[in-house]
Amino acid sequence: MTAGLVALCAAASLLSAEALQYDRARVEAGEVWRLLTGQMVHWTARMAMLDLGMLLGLGAWLEARRDRRCAGLALLLGGGLTALAIQVFSPSLTLYRGSSGLASALFVLAALRIARSRARAPRALALLAVGLFLAKTTMELATRQTVFAGPLPAGVEVVPLVHLFGGIGGVAAAGLAADRGRSPG
Amino acid sequence: MSSRNARLFFLLPLVAIEIGCATMPPTHRTNSALDFLYPQGITAAQPAREVVLKMPLRVGLAFAPNRSNEPDPITEEQKRKLLTSVADAFREHKAIGHLEVVPTTYLQPAGSFGNLDQIRSSLGFDLMVLVSYDQAQFTESTRASWTYLTVVGPLLIQGEKNDTRTVMDAVVYDIASRALLFRAAGESAVGGRSSPLNVERKRRTMASAGFDKATESLIANLKTALAQFEEQAKSGTVQGPGTPAVAMYNAQGERITSKSGGGALGAPEWIAAALLGLALLLERARRPA
Numbered sequence: 001m002t003a004g005l006v007a008l009c010a011a012a013s014l015l016s017a018e019a020l021q022y023d024r025a026r027v028e029a030g031e032v033w034r035l036l037t038g039q040m041v042h043w044t045a046r047m048a049m050l051d052l053g054m055l056l057g058l059g060a061w062l063e064a065r066r067d068r069r070c071a072g073l074a075l076l077l078g079g080g081l082t083a084l085a086i087q088v089f090s091p092s093l094t095l096y097r098g099s100s101g102l103a104s105a106l107f108v109l110a111a112l113r114i115a116r117s118r119a120r121a122p123r124a125l126a127l128l129a130v131g132l133f134l135a136k137t138t139m140e141l142a143t144r145q146t147v148f149a150g151p152l153p154a155g156v157e158v159v160p161l162v163h164l165f166g167g168i169g170g171v172a173a174a175g176l177a178a179d180r181g182r183s184p185g
Numbered sequence: 186m187s188s189r190n191a192r193l194f195f196l197l198p199l200v201a202i203e204i205g206c207a208t209m210p211p212t213h214r215t216n217s218a219l220d221f222l223y224p225q226g227i228t229a230a231q232p233a234r235e236v237v238l239k240m241p242l243r244v245g246l247a248f249a250p251n252r253s254n255e256p257d258p259i260t261e262e263q264k265r266k267l268l269t270s271v272a273d274a275f276r277e278h279k280a281i282g283h284l285e286v287v288p289t290t291y292l293q294p295a296g297s298f299g300n301l302d303q304i305r306s307s308l309g310f311d312l313m314v315l316v317s318y319d320q321a322q323f324t325e326s327t328r329a330s331w332t333y334l335t336v337v338g339p340l341l342i343q344g345e346k347n348d349t350r351t352v353m354d355a356v357v358y359d360i361a362s363r364a365l366l367f368r369a370a371g372e373s374a375v376g377g378r379s380s381p382l383n384v385e386r387k388r389r390t391m392a393s394a395g396f397d398k399a400t401e402s403l404i405a406n407l408k409t410a411l412a413q414f415e416e417q418a419k420s421g422t423v424q425g426p427g428t429p430a431v432a433m434y435n436a437q438g439e440r441i442t443s444k445s446g447g448g449a450l451g452a453p454e455w456i457a458a459a460l461l462g463l464a465l466l467l468e469r470a471r472r473p474a
Contacts, residue, residue, distance in 0.1 A: 025416075039448065047449045054450055054458055061465075082448070090446065092439075094419070098448025107458065114464045119471045125464035129457040136453045152447050159446040163454075 001068055002059025002106075005075070006052050009099060012040040013048055022086055022096035035083035041097045043153050051099045058106040067113065070177040071106060078105025078169030085165040093159065101166035107133065108170030137163045211323045212388075214258050218249040218315035218356050224295035233364035236423060236431040238311070240441075241282025245310040246272055249317050250292045258320050258392040261289060267400045268316065271355075274404045280415070285310075298363050305360045313360055316403075319352045320395060322388050327378075343378035347387055350374050351395035353403045364429045369410040371403025 012020055022038030023031070042048035062071040082101030086093055111133075114126035140160035152158070246268045251257065257264070268286040276284050285308065293300055301313055324347050332342040356368045375395045379387035417424060418431045419441060433441040 043447050043449075047447060050450050050455070051448065054454065057458070086446070092441070092444045093446045095445040096447070098446075100448035100450045100454075103450055103454075107454070107461075111457075111461055114461060114468065117464075117468050119468055122464040122468040122471075125460050125467070129460040129464070132453065132457045132460070152449060153445075156445045156447050158449050158451075162446075162448045163450075166448075 001072060002056060002063060005059070005102075006056045009040040009052055009055075010048070012037065013042060017041040017097065022093075024087075024094045027087065035087060036079060038086070038096050039079060039082060039099050039101060042099070043097050043156050044151070047098065047152065051103050054103040055099055055106060058103065058110045062106065062110060062113070065113075067109075067177075070109065070173055073176060074105040074109040074170045074173035075102055076169075077172050078102050078166040081105075081165040081169045082162050085161045086159070089161055089165075090159060096159065098159075098162070101162040101169075104133070104163045104166030105169040105173065108167040109174050110170075112171065112174040133163070133167065137167070211321060213319075213321045214255065215319045216249050216251045216257070216317050218317045218354070220252050221249040221292065221295065221300075221315065222297055222358070224252070224297055233359075233429045234362040236359045236362045236364045236366070236429050238280075238359065238418075238431065238433045239438075240280045240433070240435050242280055242311045243283040243285075243309050244275075244281055244312045244314060245285055245287045245304060245308060246314040246316070247287040247292055248289050249315045250289055250294045250296070252294045258318075258389075259396055263393060263396065264289065267396055270400055271314075271316075271404055271407070274408070275411075278411075298360070301358070301360045310360060312357055312366070314355055314357050317354045317356075318396070318399075319354075320392060321350050322392065323348045324379075324384060324388070341380070343380050345379045345381060345384050345387075346376070347379055347384065347391055348374065348376050349388070349391040349395040351392075351399040353396070353399040355403060355407055362429065364423055364431075366423055366431075367410045367414040369403060369406035371399045371401065371406055373398030373402060 020034065020037040020041045022034045027034050042051060059071055059075075062068070078101055085101070086096050108130060111126045111130040115123050115130070117123050117126070137160050140158070141164065248257075248264050248268070259267075265286055265288070272284045272286055275281060287304065287308070291304055304310060304313070324345050327344050327346050332344060350372070351374075352370060352372045354368065354370045357366045358364065359366055373395050375391045375398065377387060377391060414423075418433055421430055421432075423429045423431050435441055
């Protein structure tokens with residue numbers, strides 16, 4: 001599933017990014033698919049490699065431990081919440097590209113899965129990883145300055161809110177999966 | 186009276202009507218917003234300053250006054266109706282807080298920006314939309330006009346072909362900075378026939394219809410021009426490099442700019458992912474073989 005999604009994103013990158021990127025004016029004119037296809041294309045090849053690389057690695061691990069359904073749920077929730085972050089909570093944003101919202105959802109889900117370990121060290125490392133992710137995102141939101149974002153084209157800024165909302169999607173997926181595990185039958 | 190004289194007595198007036206109709210001169214009436222704003226000529230104009238637009242904006246609309254005080258082809262009431270239809274098309278726009286039609290009497294011929302400053306002080310407008318027009322009317326006789334030689338011809342036969350061409354132009358100025366923000370035009374062509382006896386009335390009707398149709402075209406083109414200006418202004422200039430700088434602020438006082446975003450993971454996220462990888466390795470190492 002994740003490999004298929006990453007392959008789709010890679011193929012989308014070969015097409016015209018302008019036709020798939022999030023464009024506020026076009027979305028408001030009716031091209032609502034851009035809320036999702038905008039998360040499949042990227043501004044640079046480096047950005048695509050980093051985002052899709054994490055997406056592929058985390059997704060492959062979750063699927064290997066038979067967590068495909070939960071991973072799929074995280075991707076759905078992460079993608080939906082990312083679209084909400086862009087359209088509703090970032091009104092000054094006119095264009096958007098990037099799959100880090102999806103990757104953030106899988107990252108948080110994977111960390112919460114590892115944090116269920118009985119061993120203390122893996123649990124602590126997983127929580128440290130989530131804490132680091134959360135701290136960085138919160139700091140970027142509060143100071144409106146990005147940290148170690150990597151080179152992006154002139155005029156393009158990282159949107160930390162996307163990482164936060166994507167992470168919330170991962171938390172929600174983990175919570176829903178836990179509820180299903182606890183419910184009788 | 187001899188029969189020859191009697192024929193002349195009846196034919197001469199008809200011939201006179203025929204000649205008169207065939208030689209009805211075209212009319213051409215114009216007014217000019219640039220004439221009103223730059224009565225000394227546009228080369229004498231001072232350069233525009235930086236534009237600051239604070240939403241929501243207060244906008245006035247008016248026809249530019251005639252410098253030569255020539256009569257307009259439409260009445261003041263008709264002008265007000267046309268401008269009201271333009272105003273109604275933009276009243277709901279999110280950037281506009283108030284839109285008002287200003288009577289032409291508020292504008293003095295060659296009043297220039299001093300006149301606009303007076304209007305700004307009294308009515309509080311940020312922007313002024315000035316509308317100019319150029320209307321030409323032509324009348325020519327058709328082949329049916331030979332019937333004018335008969336008694337009933339001029340009464341029943343509409344042998345005059347009338348054409349009315351109208352162009353309306355709207356320029357939008359920021360009063361404080363005296364910068365032209367954008368402009369748009371609308372045009373129409375109205376045709377019809379008349380008899381020599383009602384040609385004047387027909388021309389007046391066509392003049393009015395010409396303005397109505399040109400206004401519809403103007404509204405559509407103004408919407409396009411406004412959308413293009415909004416996009417252009419986000420990049421910081423009115424019409425691109427070399428034109429006045431523009432800063433737009435929303436109702437909360439925040440600067441409105443065009444912003445592109447990227448969902449990009451960086452080194453911290455990859456470090457966090459590496460921590461997860463380490464946690465996995467530790468977990469596997471602790472599992473019994």
